Amino acid sequence: MESAGSLRHPTHEHELIRRELWKECSVVCSLCRFRFSGPTYRCLGCRFFLDESCASTEPPFQIQHPFHPEHPLTLEGTSDRPLYRCGSCRFRLDVMIAIATLPASAEREMILHIGHPHLLTSFHTNTTLSETCKLCREKIHQGKFYGCSRGCMFLLHQQCAELPPEILHHPFHPQHSLTLEDFQWGSEFKCEACSRAGYPGPGYSCSECDVRFHVHCAAWALPSRDHQAEIEHFSHQHKLRTLHQKESISELKCAVCRDGISGEVQYCYKCRFFLHKTCGDQELPREIMVHPLHPMHPLILQLKPTCNDNDQGSWSKSHKYFRRDNAPIIFRCKESCRFSLDTKCALRVLEEGLVAEIQHSAHGHPLELLIMHSYKCDACQKGLAGLTYSCKIHKCTFKMHISCAKLPLKLQHPLHPSHPLLLNTALSKEGFICSLCRKKSRGFSFSCTDCWFYLDIVCATKRPTFKHPRHEHHLARFSSSCPASLTGDKQQCNSCGKDCGYWDTPEYYGCLSCNFNLHGYCLLDLPRTVQHECHPYHPLVLFDKFVLGRPDDQYCDNCEEIRNPDHGVYRCEECWYTVHIDCVLQPKLLDYPFLHELDRKITCLDKKIKAMEIELQASRKELYALKQEKKTEALKAWRIAHSVNSEEWRGNK
Template sequence: MAYQSLALAQHLSFPALSSERARDMEVEHFSHPDHPLILINQVLEYSCELVLCSGCEGPIWGPCYSCTCCYFFLHKTCAVLPREIERRIHPRHPLHLLAKPPSHYTTCVCDRCRKTCNSFVYHCSFCEFDLDIKCAFQPGFFYVDSQAHQFAHKDHPLILNKEKEYHGEGVMCSVCKEPMSGPSYSCTSCNFFLHKKCAELPPEIKRHIHPEHPLRLLPNQDMICDFCNKTCYESFVYCCFFCEFNLHIKCAFPPCIDAADQNQRHQFRRLLNPLSFKSISFTCNACGTDGDGSPFMCTTCHLVVHEECISLPGTLETALHHHPRIIHTYHPQQCIESINKYCGICRREVDTEYGVYYCPDCEFVAHVKCSREYGDSATETAGENEEEHRVTVDDQFMEPSFRVVREIKHGEERIIQEIEHFSHQHNLILNDKVDDDLKCDGCMLPISTPFYSCVSCNFFLDKTCIELPRRKKWHYHENQLTLSWNRGSHHLYNCDVCNQDFRGLRYTCAICGLCIDVRCFKSILKDSFKHGGHEHPLYLPASRKNILRCNIGGRGLPPWAADDRENIPHCSGCCVSEESKVFFKCVVCDFKLGMKCATLPYKARHEYDDHPLVLTYINANDYQPSCIICEEDRDPRLWFYRCEECDFDAHPECALGKYPYVKLGVVSTYPKHPHPLAVVVKTEDYPACDTCGEPCDDLAVECTDPNCSFIVHRKRRQCYESLIW
């Protein structure tokens, strides 16, 4: 180990070309000091001659470094060779890389392969010992990265046989030398066969038994496996060039590694005596955290784990994810097709080389420590109940909010044309002709097609609101929420998430009275979401206290925003911290977004402009920004609404109005007044309230009869209730 560590340290300290400089298009190399070298993508011919590397004298077929003044070329691999190495074949002194053999040599011969060295050579000046670079790094160092089948049989293409079984004697895999069975590759011209898993061996792997460097797939030359100490008889082995460490295929991929069965039993044994192992550190393959005690190793698949990680539950249930179960795996890259690099709980980066918990139904992954820490409702699930636990939380409460009245079939597609929705007294008809001024009565956002409308009333619901279930489980609240609606046309609510008044569909908790506008609820259903105003995913901060507890007689408010007012962040969209009770955060940078800005409609309408106004996040030509509506200056760092055609800019609150999620002009009747009343917002000529006598300078309920001047405050409870009681 000391030898390997020293070799690695020297490799990192004395590169012929630093990795930082190797990334540049123009570099300087010690072997060609007169001129810089230029990185070129591909060289096939040069002056009708085969191009040879000046370092290893091998042909160049791909990217390389070239001198524009001289006939000098270097493989990219040769350009980054370490200037100094140590090798077991010559343990007494380090070997130094020379561009040419020493000048006093008549002929330079490699002391390993006995071949003549004419270019790059590793040399010991004390012992006159020499190694050519191919011997210094074992055969295969200069091979192009490829899977096994791409250089195991170059003469002919290989055909995949998905289900063919081989029962005849003597039919063996050309890589692992085991009998053929199951899916395989074969050559129709030769007696050549490969197991599918052998043909698709990765060109490079990492293994914890040799964590210093990656291991590369190379043709075998009767090497000894450094794990089992047996001769490798397979056609390929995995090798470390720097440490001369070898693993044959069976040790590189033992049985447990590819096991899909979650009930696979590992045979763990203490690796070393605790007293002798205290000074050695390791990384646990089960949880990905460092350890410095005495680890346990699986004797079958080489996993090294903490003692406490031996008994990790295979499956957990957690309230911080919208699917109920998450599964532990030691090898995320083999279990998850699309790997999310951020923990779904703490939002820090996840190292997918080590064990995680993941969701089989989506891209959610989480650190083992996070998964177990936030487990108030976590329970281990038995194997025989696995299918039962595959039912998602959504499936448990999928009671629809509508009844189908009429539908048609268009091929295999089912089109629902007429429904009965619990929120409206008349049936709703499918519609695909939208007016720019229409708003959905469910979420109060501009309507989008397709939507459903009432032929008798000015009532509309878009498809996303129609599809909301009557009962829903939100993973930040411990009880199920119910989709609710109040038939009173002028009844208002305050959303406990965005702190804004609204009139529409809402999810409520029957125990604590928690109330969430469906507009907000659509945004907080998932663990993270992508917003057009920021390039990275946004998420709700997850912690144990964020699971909202139901307090009978009080609201289940989000504890991360309700009490500690001094620590509430400023929203990056509006620079205000007080208005939204919930903030999204960025997984990458210091971007924070309040729910009020997160749910701003993409388009808005205003009477001052004939065109739709588009939510705009930045304007590069914004030299003297001002709001056309209020004629006051705008902060160019903050979001605004804009019409490009008219050069019309406006603050969001000016473009949308004070109550953007309250449908104005809706008419209703009341017991205490003879005429129909409409909800209005008074911005000038404030008439006196008929109940309290004070000016109605805000939201009000006004008589629609032109001969009646009746008006009362809508938001003053005593004034409004005088119409009812």
């Protein structure tokens, strides 16, 4: 049975209500297991959510599946995750995988792949699955794929299953052919392309040189039919080809920015020379007449003619700055100075107007601009990578990010609107506890000493997510590891009353000052206009706030309770009828049948509890009487024994 805005789905026992998630909120679909935002069908009594695509999918109640041909599989809708289960044995199967692997008989195609001992069957899916391809480790996306028909959950993309068993003249190893083989457990190796550790499973190797590659590393370097054109670039002596790299590979560096390659990449087969397309299209100046870090001489762009190996260089000191020894493109001093800069650092200094030396109020010594790695910023306690301000005194270890050096001395923060927060640069071993993330920090803080309110630099620079009509202050985003309370206790949602920070919906939103918290899925987009029985004459329009007369004399025209003037309201634009948001929306939530069922169960449990309490009280009285009787009998026994002992003593005497 379906009504407007509601749905009965075979994967869940309760009615699902259509809601619009708040734009900043996302939840996990209980069917496909993907995180989504926007329209959702949710169960008000369970943590069950469906996106629109899964809500429109109706799995059959019973199927005969090739993964388990011995018995039929029956759909079980639970409050956690729906599955197909076998009633005769313990076999169970994810619903989305089961649907995707039920092909028509005419579509079946069998192949034998080196990475799996069983035959693989072709399937087709109209949605992205939560399972990953065993070769490229990416999600099984829409289209054709292959899977083991024996239920091994060995799945391959079509393009991964159709990779050639042998590659001749591969760009990374042109002297010998590469063969696709199945690497077993214990056969550890390092991929020659990305320098990352290898893992068991299919891969390419050269039997003569003991060279091995990940499948995806060998595959993306193969020439593509869509990118056959070659281009010339002034930074390299050979022509470059273009490819698209989905996964970022940090071990292979762009010649300009020195970041890991990803996205559209231009590269040379022979030299393993890489350029991001955006970096390749960038116009680099051939000469910088005056650079702030080396103002005495001009800097010229220097190109290295060859780059024949995959060595990414080591950090070495040149003058007082750092660069990569083998960076193909650098700026160096035009004269005889041993001064050079990477293009990324050289251009960033010019673009941001950085100076070589500053005097900061947080430190008594002058700070100079250097390139540093593997150190920690004294202000925010985060790692340093790249341009950094560091103390000029040799034995002083003070360092800070450029962004931390530009922090304001005073901050008006929405999470503490009553007072401004002052920058505290005093460093102490004891540190402080951040009022937002509840983590200890020994760095700088923005603090209000009157209220004992402290924010570390990371939390202070993160702006609150949004202003919600149900609360007068800004709401910050939290996770289960950072409670929205100065006491650190578990918080409850002010909308549904349930605890915040569950594993499936760890994000929630809260106001620190008021201990006001909302689940992400409780931040429903409120309707702009509603027609309600409390005011049937005109529609009620949503307003962020409405004040008529004195702010301390605002009342709801429906419940006649006092209302907060900073809260959102529903108001009639024609006659100024003004009501709480909850007075308009809350009664509708009480009409769902399963809520009455829950009320009935709660009433039954209350009766059982009262009956057990009566029995327990009677048992306690009986227990007390038995204990008293035991004491009386014990006292009688003691008196009898005492009198017998006394008579024996007199007789002996």
